[in-house]
Amino acid sequence: xxxxxxxxxxxxxxxxxxxxxxxxxxxxxxxxxxxxxxxxxxxxxxxxxxxxxxxxxxxxxxxxxxxxxxxxxxxxxxxxxxxxxxxxxxxxxxxxxxxxxxxxxxxxxxxxxxxxxxxxxxxxxxxxxxxxxxxxxxxxxxxxxxxxxxxxxxxxxxxxxxxxxxxxxxxxxxxxxxxxxxxxxxxxxxxxxxxxxxxxxxxxxxxxxxxxxxxxxxxxxxxxxxxxxxxxxxxxxxxxxxxxxxxxxxxxxxxxxxxxxxxxxxxxxxxxxxxxxxxxxxxxxxxxxxxxxxxxxxxxxxxxxxxxxxxxxxxxxxxxxxxxxxxxxxxxxxxxxxxx
Amino acid sequence: xxxxxxxxxxxxxxxxxxxxxxxxxxxxxxxxxxxxxxxxxxxxxxxxxxxxxxxxxxxxxxxxxxxxxxxxxxxxxxxxxxxxxxxxxxxxxxxxxxxxxxxxxxxxxxxxxxxxxxxxxxxxxxxxxxxxxxxxxxxxxxxxxxxxxxxxxxxxxxxxxxxxxxxxxxxxxxxxxxxxxxxxxxxxxxxxxxxxxxxxxxxxxxxxxxxxxxxxxxxxxxxxxxxxxxxxxxxxxxxxxxxxxxxxxxxxxxxxxxxxxxxxxxxxxxxxxxxxxxxxxxxxxxxxxxxxxxxxxxxxxxxxxxxxxxxxxxxxxxxxxxxxxxxxxxxxxxxxxxxx
Numbered sequence: 001x002x003x004x005x006x007x008x009x010x011x012x013x014x015x016x017x018x019x020x021x022x023x024x025x026x027x028x029x030x031x032x033x034x035x036x037x038x039x040x041x042x043x044x045x046x047x048x049x050x051x052x053x054x055x056x057x058x059x060x061x062x063x064x065x066x067x068x069x070x071x072x073x074x075x076x077x078x079x080x081x082x083x084x085x086x087x088x089x090x091x092x093x094x095x096x097x098x099x100x101x102x103x104x105x106x107x108x109x110x111x112x113x114x115x116x117x118x119x120x121x122x123x124x125x126x127x128x129x130x131x132x133x134x135x136x137x138x139x140x141x142x143x144x145x146x147x148x149x150x151x152x153x154x155x156x157x158x159x160x161x162x163x164x165x166x167x168x169x170x171x172x173x174x175x176x177x178x179x180x181x182x183x184x185x186x187x188x189x190x191x192x193x194x195x196x197x198x199x200x201x202x203x204x205x206x207x208x209x210x211x212x213x214x215x216x217x218x219x220x221x222x223x224x225x226x227x228x229x230x231x232x233x234x235x236x237x238x239x240x241x242x243x244x245x246x247x248x249x250x251x252x253x254x255x256x257x258x259x260x261x262x263x264x265x266x267x268x269x270x271x272x273x274x275x276x277x278x279x280x281x282x283x284x285x286x287x288x289x290x291x292x293x294x295x296x297x298x299x300x301x302x303x304x305x306x307x308x309x310x311x312x313x314x315x316x317x318x319x320x321x322x323x324x325x326x327x328x329x330x331x332x333x334x335x336x337x338x339x340x
Numbered sequence: 341x342x343x344x345x346x347x348x349x350x351x352x353x354x355x356x357x358x359x360x361x362x363x364x365x366x367x368x369x370x371x372x373x374x375x376x377x378x379x380x381x382x383x384x385x386x387x388x389x390x391x392x393x394x395x396x397x398x399x400x401x402x403x404x405x406x407x408x409x410x411x412x413x414x415x416x417x418x419x420x421x422x423x424x425x426x427x428x429x430x431x432x433x434x435x436x437x438x439x440x441x442x443x444x445x446x447x448x449x450x451x452x453x454x455x456x457x458x459x460x461x462x463x464x465x466x467x468x469x470x471x472x473x474x475x476x477x478x479x480x481x482x483x484x485x486x487x488x489x490x491x492x493x494x495x496x497x498x499x500x501x502x503x504x505x506x507x508x509x510x511x512x513x514x515x516x517x518x519x520x521x522x523x524x525x526x527x528x529x530x531x532x533x534x535x536x537x538x539x540x541x542x543x544x545x546x547x548x549x550x551x552x553x554x555x556x557x558x559x560x561x562x563x564x565x566x567x568x569x570x571x572x573x574x575x576x577x578x579x580x581x582x583x584x585x586x587x588x589x590x591x592x593x594x595x596x597x598x599x600x601x602x603x604x605x606x607x608x609x610x611x612x613x614x615x616x617x618x619x620x621x622x623x624x625x626x627x628x629x630x631x632x633x634x635x636x637x638x639x640x641x642x643x644x645x646x647x648x649x650x651x652x653x654x655x656x657x658x659x660x661x662x663x664x665x666x667x668x669x670x671x672x673x674x675x676x677x678x679x680x
Contacts, residue, residue, distance in 0.1 A: 031388060031494070032494065032496065035497075035498070035579060036427065036496050036497050036498065036579070037392060037422075037423040037424075037426040037427050037497065037563060037564060038390040038391055038392035038423050038424055038426075038427045038429065038487070039390070039391045039392070040388045040389070040390050040391075040427070040489070040494050041388065041389050041391070042388050042389075042491065043383040043389060045385065048371055048380045048381065048382050049380070049381050049382075049383060049389075050378040050379070050380050051378055051379045051380075051381070051433065051435060051468065051469060051484075051486070052377060052378035052379070052435075052469065053435045053437050053469065053470060053471050053482075053484060054437075054471050055437050055439065055471055055473050055482070056473075057439055057473055057474070057475050059476060060473060060474055060475065060476070061473070082377075083377040083378050084377075084378055086377040086378075087376065087377050087378045087380070089378065093391070095391060095392075095393045095484055097393050097394075097395050097437075097482045097484075099395065099397055099480055128391065129391060129392065129393065130393060131393050131394050131395055131482070133395050133396075133397055133400060133401070134397070134400055135397050135400065135478070135480065136399055136400070136477070136478060137476070137477050137478070138475070138476060138477070140439055140475065140480065142393075142395070142437045142471070142482040144391075144393055144435055144437075144484040146391070147378070149380070151382065154371070154372065154380050156372065156376050157375075157376050157377065158375070158376065223377060224377060239375060239376070
């Protein structure tokens, strides 16, 4: 029978985790990692520290029947790495706070930590601390991630300007469509290899691309997409006090999303606009800087970078230009955790 | 009818929280607080950053029928401040990750945030970020707290030496006794003003005392007590590879604990040794340095500082010297979240 947390106890689990983390390379500036009341680190001069936290809750953000523990660990880390990348930063130090059911198999937690490390290692980043507590009925993973960025290079969501071009990486909406395929497909089985399902289970961050964009000094604002293309564009508009005009014909729809949406009886835009954990980037910049930003992104990978519209005056709100030329006002329709 | 999170939604709640946090004074080194993908800060040169995280889960660490939302906020922050203080640090930046039921009244969250600020403000510290998510059945609060300490002044748990005196602040065990009074008392009522119950509901941290002790340079090791006096002494022994001899007659038992334990039909040591969230400090130091540490603590407040034993060789384990002179080996009996 497989061992559970109840069998080995909190301190047994800590020992297990520490032995996995021993495989980490040294993290830059770390003086003291796991094992004391707090971790200690010495930041680099000339750099700002970026700090973000995000949690995933069983039954709300993930379903154990659809995602294994290693992918779950990767996913939880990816969404935090994405936040650091969306500011133009490089992730370094992670703290993992887990709420776990006593019946959780120990090897699930080991796999989850391996998932964390798969995502952290390429950055020379590591787990430097955390907390483990028991929870009833459902588990949660809360990660705090600290990164660094050269002073003055931070890219905010509050600094878009009217006249800016709006750029988007990749194909937002694929993860939401993948989740719906899973929910309607009664379990994994042959679905697991579907490209849309893979987008949901193994999302990619664009942290390298985000840092490369910030390093150009050519972008005005940036955000990562987790509340949907419209939801996160609305965050930029609200914080920057601007509006936006999206041109539907320029929105990136992958063949997979088009086919997947059709098979679900929906439009691909239903998935692109609403909450979807794709972790792609929205960038705004002076139209004269598009080429520099395109060059920066293509130096990292061949993800498409599409110009999808313009930042306009706040008074004009957020509008979608349809293929027939009509302008449709669009309400921000992102993810609201508490919406009934 | 009072408004709940379901009524105002996630983004309504964020607006509510932001308006409470506007009352915060500026936090040293903070470039960018709440409202973007990550917060940004510029650390002071010559200082290390300390990072800790700790969560409290409804039904495991707190019971809403025993503690109001403001005290709950204070308590969750105190236990993190305590961890920073136990390293000799000064708390600065907090990130608050909440898992909340949709039925939670909005004003509970407002009160909780006021509780966070009551504890942070005296340090010039503030809330710089966080995350809100829905959870089912129970709520959780996960706090990451970042502090600073002069380079080289960090006090660890892994650096106790055989021959050190063991010092303890205050009266560990009072919070555990207070909790048991509450659990056996069928609700608050007249119990709420009981000093032991107050120790549980409104614990104090010793962060100022911890920093003053670190500043003397006279202590060898330090830890805060949350797993019980024995549990946390065992952490020091394990990490420092030493043993410990405790002298029962020197252990600090308050009159309240003595009376409260008697009324519960127990020994005060039952509460002092086992998990109890008192957030007092255990300090080890060269016996010649006791006076300096006593002076540092009394410069902050009049909490008692008792010498309760000696650090001994690892081979001797952890022992308790009873009043009749017998030596009793004691197993570490701290809090294990997953213990059946």
